[in-house]
Amino acid sequence: xxxxxxxxxxxxxxxxxxxxxxxGILRRMLQNPRLPEELRNPAGWPEPMxxxxxxxQGTSSAGRHRxxxxxxxxxxxxxxxxxxxxxxxxxGDDQYENFREDVIPPYCIxxxxxxxxxxxxxxxxxxxxxxxxxxxxxxxxxxLATRLIEEGFDTAYxxxxxxxxxxxxxxxxxxxxxxxxxxxxxxxxxxxxxxxxRKVISQRGGLPTFDRVLTDADLDxxxxxxxxxxxxxxxxxxxxxxxxxxxALLASSGWSHAFLVAKNHFLYPDTPADRRMYEAMCAGDYxxxxxxxxxxVEDCGQQELLNWMCLVGALxxxxxxxxxxxxxxxxxxxxxxxxxxxx
Numbered sequence: 254x255x256x257x258x259x260x261x262x263x264x265x266x267x268x269x270x271x272x273x274x275x276x277g278i279l280r281r282m283l284q285n286p287r288l289p290e291e292l293r294n295p296a297g298w299p300e301p302m303x304x305x306x307x308x309x310q311g312t313s314s315a316g317r318h319r320x321x322x323x324x325x326x327x328x329x330x331x332x333x334x335x336x337x338x339x340x341x342x343x344x345g346d347d348q349y350e351n352f353r354e355d356v357i358p359p360y361c362i363x364x365x366x367x368x369x370x371x372x373x374x375x376x377x378x379x380x381x382x383x384x385x386x387x388x389x390x391x392x393x394x395x396x397l398a399t400r401l402i403e404e405g406f407d408t409a410y411x412x413x414x415x416x417x418x419x420x421x422x423x424x425x426x427x428x429x430x431x432x433x434x435x436x437x438x439x440x441x442x443x444x445x446x447x448x449x450x451r452k453v454i455s456q457r458g459g460l461p462t463f464d465r466v467l468t469d470a471d472l473d474x475x476x477x478x479x480x481x482x483x484x485x486x487x488x489x490x491x492x493x494x495x496x497x498x499x500x501a502l503l504a505s506s507g508w509s510h511a512f513l514v515a516k517n518h519f520l521y522p523d524t525p526a527d528r529r530m531y532e533a534m535c536a537g538d539y540x541x542x543x544x545x546x547x548x549x550v551e552d553c554g555q556q557e558l559l560n561w562m563c564l565v566g567a568l569x570x571x572x573x574x575x576x577x578x579x580x581x582x583x584x585x586x587x588x589x590x591x592x593x594x595x596x
Contacts, residue, residue: 255496257571258336260329261504261564261593264345264425267586268322269376275318276311278460278512278587282519285463292518302521302584311585321581323432325592328577330430332594333439338501340390340440342397342489344560345422345505346448349458351415357453358409359477360485363419363443364394365412370424378434385427388440393498397442400492406485420445422560426505439501444489448506448559450476451551452513460512461519475547479562483543486566494571504564506557507588513554524582526553527589531580534561534593539569561591568595 267275283293291297295306305314333341352358368387372380391412398410423443431437449458451472456462477485486502493500508530509522517523526549533541542565550556568574579592 255494256336256499257490257493257567257596258332258338258501259564259568259571259573259593259595260333260501261561261591262326262329262426262429263322263507263588263590263592264422264429264505265322265507265586265588265590266421266425268319268429269373269425271375271377272315272319273310273312275315276306276585279520279585280310281460282512285519287463288518292520298520299584305583305585314585318581318583318586322429322590325579325581326429326432329592329594332577332596333430333501336501336596337499338439339499340393340442341501341503342442342444342493343423343426343503343505344444344446344486344563345420345426346557346560347420347445347458348422348449349453350417350420351411351445352447352453352458353416354454355415357447357473360444360446360482361409361411362394362398363389363414363445364391364398364410365389365414366391368419368423368441368443370419372428385424385437387427387437390440390442393496394442396496397489397492401485401488404488406488419443422505426503444563446482446560446563447476448556450474450556452556476550476556476559478547479545479550479559480543482559482562483539483566483569486563487570489563490567490570502564502567504561504593506560507590508558508561509554510557510588511554512587513556516552521584522587522589523553523555524589526555527582527591528580530555530558531578531591534565535575535578537574539565542566543569557588564593
């Protein structure tokens, strides 16, 4: 039987930039004309949020937040290097990158031969000419798509990108696991999930717009249900467990996103909801994940939790409990971040 390593990280985009830019999403949300007056300045915020904001709009806190995230990236990379996989399958959301108006599948396996991308401008590494060129594994990707279809999962697959070389959920995951710039030698298979569902087109997969109120008619069909993605992850794990490959399965995403939590006026994430899911995962209560509702995901701004739904389904199928876990919460840096190593 093959060996499988399960990993979870965040692909939090502001980690690419300098500390003084890390609270930029919150500053954007403060421009919401429908924001209640008492929330327009820190005096009206919850005390922990004011403390994290400080007197420098979160720059000092950003350094501490970065250190916590990078520390966990090092732990996950250490587990990956010790395992030495044949390739890394990454579950990540497509945020209006290749899932656009021309086609929006529930999920899609990329079966490319190579992946090429570069860090964005003004990155924390000061790189202006860095390029990653990673191998894929088309044979394994096609095998996975075939077996999933045979098991009843109508799985989309692609041999080339439509609009974007590779989504940020995948590129950022690789750059963060190579935060110290020692290289990333492992082939990858990106497995993109339509996490944003009803907001993938109406919100262009990103921040809400304030110039109009979206109606039900403006919204898209929903994302795949948590139960379906849990079962998809379980099937993926079983297929690879029976394969000749040594595989790392990686979920790449933050959890509750402030800019998706309407009940918090898009200012801060639903950390209590994330804590409940985190504690259930750590305790091996995987049924709580499979039984989670799509309505709860949307209400709590946990759309990207759906990437981890695949991972937790894999844990369940493999009868694994987490070996190492971490939870990094925040009021001002948009999203809760979780980390996991299980083998």
